[in-house]
Amino acid sequence: MMKELLANPWFGPLVAALIAVPLSLLIHRIGGMVLERVTRSVPALHTMLLSIKLPAKVVLPLVALQLIWQAAPDDLRFVGNVRHLNGLLLIAAATWLAVGAVSGFAEGMVKQHPSDVRDNLEARRVLTQARVLARTANSVLLVAGGALMLMTFPGARQVGASLLASAGVIGIVAGLAAKPVFSNLIAGLQIALAQPIRLDDVLVVEGEWGRVEEINGTFVVLRIWDDRRLILPLTYFIEQPFQNWTRHDSQLLGSVFVFADYGMPLAPLRAEVERIVKAAPEWDGRFFNLRVTDATERTMQIRVLCTAASSALAFDLRCTVREGLIDFMQREYPQFLPKVRFDSESEPRAAAGAMEPR
Known part of the structure; x- marks a missing residue:
């Protein structure tokens, strides 16, 4: 054995x-x-x-x-x-x-x-x-x-x-079929190297505001502010324009627009903005101001700029400033809220003219 x-x-x-x-x-x-x-x-x-x-x-x-x-x-x-x-x-x-x-x-x-x-x-x-x-x-x-x-x-x-023997036809067919795959592969390499977007970047895409939650081999997942998910191919971020709010740093300059009657004094508004911004925990201490940026036939447009350390804090700070200004005007200067004026003397004449036979 x-x-x-x-x-x-x-x-x-x-x-x-x-x-x-x-x-x-x-x-x-x-x-x-x-x-x-x-x-x-x-x-x-x-x-x-x-x-x-x-x-x-x-x-x-x-x-x-x-x-x-x-x-x-x-x-x-x-x-x-x-x-x-x-x-x-x-x-x-x-x-x-x-x-x-x-x-x-x-x-x-x-x-x-x-x-x-x-x-x-x-x-x-x-x-x-x-x-x-x-x-x-x-x-x-x-x-x-x-x-x-x-x-x-x-x-x-x-x-x-045998496939190589017919490489001409097969190459054309395979190239057409694999075009999206190779396009996304090349786009992925461009995103990794040039980095127009990064994970956790804040973007505005297709009118939606959200954060980059995932970047994989074929698409990008954008988490919208209300927890929806926007799925976009990698090639979108190479071929289409979009906004990146955190391209160089996370600090942002937020803007708030309110409208007021021409009789509204600006000095109390500036003082109130200073009080609101400095009391807000979202403000990073860098900058704020108030300016009248436009004037229409009925109202003036007032813009407030204020800074925050991140996009989420900037959004909350803008809401705080907007709510504070509206509350201040309603409480202290309700007569200068936006209103529609009309001439009471010309009103009867216009009505009479409308009733005359033609």
């Missing part, structure tokens, strides 16, 4: 496999502990290392097994099938490892730039670049991994050769 076992051509490769797998796992454990200690001071690399810990535990034994199967005699029965299966598993595991490395490095970069600070412009820039570029790279890695797995099958290579 032992002689027959030793004489089996699979005995040597199997014994080598039984030794190589535990040895590779031991190397993985020791190497992982060393690398974790070394990279602890570098958050991006440390996070990447933690994210590839599990796929690396699969890749190392598969690499060891593939070396053993390749070293086995070619005339060994079923060795070709074993090599092919091990190769497929190795490609899949290597793709998993690469995707984990990209995602882990991106998350590590995000952790180095926390966004829960008052001035989070740099953090939002890094977050947008890391997330968008990581998703784009992972999409390319998954496609490449799937293509490599297909190319290991002879039938797939023959199909590929």
Whole structure:
């Protein structure tokens, strides 16, 4: 029995496999502990290392097994099938490892730039670049991994050769079909690099005010102020105009417009605006003023400017100022609220003229 076992051509490769797998796992454990200690001071690399810990535990034994199967005699029965299966598993595991490395490095970069600070412009820039570029790279890695797995099958290579023979027609059809996909892919790269928008930016798009909640590989999710979601393709932000209220910083200058009769004195209004703004917790202390910006045949337009640290605070501050001014005018100067004037003496003459026969 032992002689027959030793004489089996699979005995040597199997014994080598039984030794190589535990040895590779031991190397993985020791190497992982060393690398974790070394990279602890570098958050991006440390996070990447933690994210590839599990796929690396699969890749190392598969690499060891593939070396053993390749070293086995070619005339060994079923060795070709074993090599092919091990190769497929190795490609899949290597793709998993690469995707984990990209995602882990991106998350590590995000952790180095926390966004829960008052001035989070740099953090939002890094977050947008890391997330968008990581998703784009992972999409390319998954496609490449799937293509490599297909190319290991002879039938797939023959199909590929036949497709190349008719590349003219197929290329035109594929180009037309994949145009939206490639357009969004290129737009995603432009957004990640040029950054016309970032995560948590405040935008006005299609007449809607909201924050950028998500940027993925094909579209952007804008969270509207009333918790609705506006879904827009990536290409929209490359081809269409829109407003970005937090492009350079989160500080904003808010405006409030009210209308009053020409008899309204401006000095009390300026004093009241100063009192309201300085008492408002939303004001950041930078600037405020009151000016008459327009005059119509009936009323004058009064504009109040005031600053806040963010768009949300600016909106609340504008509401506070608007409510305070209206309340002040209703209480102190109700006679100067906007009104429609008419001449009482000319009214009977106009009525009489309308009644005369024509």
